[in-house]
Amino acid sequence: MFKGKQVVIIISAVLALLVLIVGISLITGYNGLVNLDEDINSKYSQIEVRLQERHDKIGQIVASVQGLQDHELAVYQAIVDARTAYANANTQDELIAADALEAVALANLLVVMENYPSIAAAGSYYLLIDEVSSMESTLAVARRDYNEAVEDYNASVRRFPRVLYAGLFGFDKSVDYWKMNDGADEVPVIEFD
Amino acid sequence: MFTLLTVLLACKKDEYPRPTSAFYINDYANILYEATRDSIRREGERLYENTQDEIDGGTQLVIATFEVEELDDIASYDKTDLYRQWRIGDDDMGILVILFFKPYIENEIEYLELVETQIELGYRMEQYISPAQLGVIIDNTLYSDTTDDLDLAVMHMEYELLSAIYVDIYGYESFDYDMSVFEQYLIDNPDTSYDDPIPMSLIIFLLSPFSTWGEKLSAILPILFIFFAGGGFILNKGGGGSSGGAGIFRRRR
Numbered sequence: 222m223f224k225g226k227q228v229v230i231i232i233s234a235v236l237a238l239l240v241l242i243v244g245i246s247l248i249t250g251y252n253g254l255v256n257l258d259e260d261i262n263s264k265y266s267q268i269e270v271r272l273q274e275r276h277d278k279i280g281q282i283v284a285s286v287q288g289l290q291d292h293e294l295a296v297y298q299a300i301v302d303a304r305t306a307y308a309n310a311n312t313q314d315e316l317i318a319a320d321a322l323e324a325v326a327l328a329n330l331l332v333v334m335e336n337y338p339s340i341a342a343a344g345s346y347y348l349l350i351d352e353v354s355s356m357e358s359t360l361a362v363a364r365r366d367y368n369e370a371v372e373d374y375n376a377s378v379r380r381f382p383r384v385l386y387a388g389l390f391g392f393d394k395s396v397d398y399w400k401m402n403d404g405a406d407e408v409p410v411i412e413f414d
Numbered sequence: 415m416f417t418l419l420t421v422l423l424a425c426k427k428d429e430y431p432r433p434t435s436a437f438y439i440n441d442y443a444n445i446l447y448e449a450t451r452d453s454i455r456r457e458g459e460r461l462y463e464n465t466q467d468e469i470d471g472g473t474q475l476v477i478a479t480f481e482v483e484e485l486d487d488i489a490s491y492d493k494t495d496l497y498r499q500w501r502i503g504d505d506d507m508g509i510l511v512i513l514f515f516k517p518y519i520e521n522e523i524e525y526l527e528l529v530e531t532q533i534e535l536g537y538r539m540e541q542y543i544s545p546a547q548l549g550v551i552i553d554n555t556l557y558s559d560t561t562d563d564l565d566l567a568v569m570h571m572e573y574e575l576l577s578a579i580y581v582d583i584y585g586y587e588s589f590d591y592d593m594s595v596f597e598q599y600l601i602d603n604p605d606t607s608y609d610d611p612i613p614m615s616l617i618i619f620l621l622s623p624f625s626t627w628g629e630k631l632s633a634i635l636p637i638l639f640i641f642f643a644g645g646g647f648i649l650n651k652g653g654g655g656s657s658g659g660a661g662i663f664r665r666r667r
Contacts, residue, residue, distance in 0.1 A: 267658070347553075348546040355545035355660045362494050362659030 250386040257374040261396055264367035265313075268399065271360045272320060276307050278356055279327055282334075282349065296333050299326040313397060320360075321401055327353065364399045371396045430491070433476070433500045437650030443479035443515045445526050449603040450565040453596065454572055459650065461576060465507075468584050470538055472504025472653050475575055477568070479513045485529060485665075488514050493534040494659045501652030506536035508655045509543070509575060513556075513568070528564065531556055533661040540660045542583045548662045551575060557664065569596050 283300055303322035310316040331353060334346060375395045378387040387394060434440045438458025439451045446454075458475055465471040478496070482488055493512055502508030511533050515526040533548050555571035570593060577589040620630050 271658075348549055351545040351549035351662050354663055358494075358659040358661065358663075360659075366658075 246382060247386065250383050251390055253377065254374075254383060254386060254390065254392050257370070257377055258392065260370045261367070261374055264363065264370045268320075268360070268363045268367055269316075271356070271363045272307065272316070272323075275323060275327070275356050275360060276304065278352065279304060279323065279330075282327075282330060296326070296329045300330055302326075313399075317399060317401070324357070324360075324401075327357075364401065368398050371398050430496050430499050433478075433652070435650065437500075437652070438474070438476050440476070440478040443481040443513070443526060445479055445481075445515055445564065446568060447565050447600060447603075449600050450569055452603075453569060453599070455650075457572060457576060461579065462650075462653075465579075465584060466504070470505060470507055470542075470583070473507040473509075473539070473579055473583070474503040474653055474655070475509045475511075475572070475579065476500065476502050477511045477513070477572065479515060481515050481517065481526060482529070483516070485516065488530055491532075493532045493661060494657055497534040497536070497655075497657040501654045501656070503536045503539065503655035504653035506538040506655040506657065508536040508653070508657070509539060509579075510534040510657075510661075511571070511575070528556065529665065531662075531664040534657050535660040536655045536657045537660075538655075540658070543578055545660065545662045547578060549664070551578065552662065552664055565600060566593065566597060569593070 279300060283297070299322075303319065303326040306315070306322050307319035310319045331350065334349070377383055378392060378394060386392070431440075431442060436451065436455045439446070439454040441451055454477055462472060462474055465473045480491065491512065491514070493510065496512065497508070497510045500510070502510055511531065513528055514530040514532075516529045517524050517526055519525075531552055533552070535543060535545075535548075551571060551574045555574055556567050558567065558570075561567050561570070573589075573591040573593075577591070580586040580589040620634065
């Protein structure tokens, strides 16, 4: 039916088509993984920016609160410890731990400040709560965005054929989520009577 | 395969309702007067047009109202998700104000009361307007004791936000407004939002066996022409902006 030359041409064409398909698949698969990886990096940077903003804000708040009572010094110490932990954080796990420490320390500081009539009565307390609330909200969103990016990446590298490309091109098999303790990332809401 | 994927993506369900064609005011709680909604829409359109050629321009100020049965239901709304879905502001220069209302019954009549206000700032807008500034504006307008009229309070808030945007961001010398003028505008434009949009006489005319098809067509064609050419298809829409959670929350206990 087919002559020898025709068979060779057909086989060559099929092989060329296969090579083309595999090549396109490799390129798109690789580029897809790069995009997902970069998305994680971008979202991680966003968390770092937000954490730095909170770190700076806590510094300003502490500086504005003078004359803490003895029983409130523990709160102050917790803030110092949290700030130190943040400043010394080098790995993601350390940063997550520092994030949680600062969140709790800040919440406790706000409770203490509410008991200072000079601050609470002046109205500046509510403005401060607005700033803190916004800050915590941005952090919560940044963490969520990051975790969604990680979820996309982790799901993608486990799917076929990307699971092959991930190993081939040296991509991580999975990336850790940004896990917070329950309640540590709640956003405070101002309530009026 | 590609077509199927395209169709499936197009059918992807949005989490929140789409913005109305007015875009700058989305009164899903149906609590504002039409005059208020018109004023907010006009001011929103004006702001967008006036700032488009500025650096960091194309600012969009959008207000949405929602009715919730219980306070806990507010948790099902995420202001950041809503902002992102509606893509407010060119280059992330936008502000979304969400007002939540809860029903209550007095003398066997159901009313709505404002229970929580949330404001979301676009990423770039964060540089210009602080949450504390928003807090002051909300406290002096929506939560002020000086007025019990919701429409006046909402419009006052709109003007104050506009003032902050025009003056603080774009360097206008001032943004003047007069609440008594708006109050008079409300009085002069009684609400017609509950009226039937198509007069009953026209419907009767169209259904009437005594009018000819030619007469029916000549009556309905101008309306269809206005709708398709000038009305229904000219929609305000978001500038493609995104946000990162900055803003404020205010709840009335």
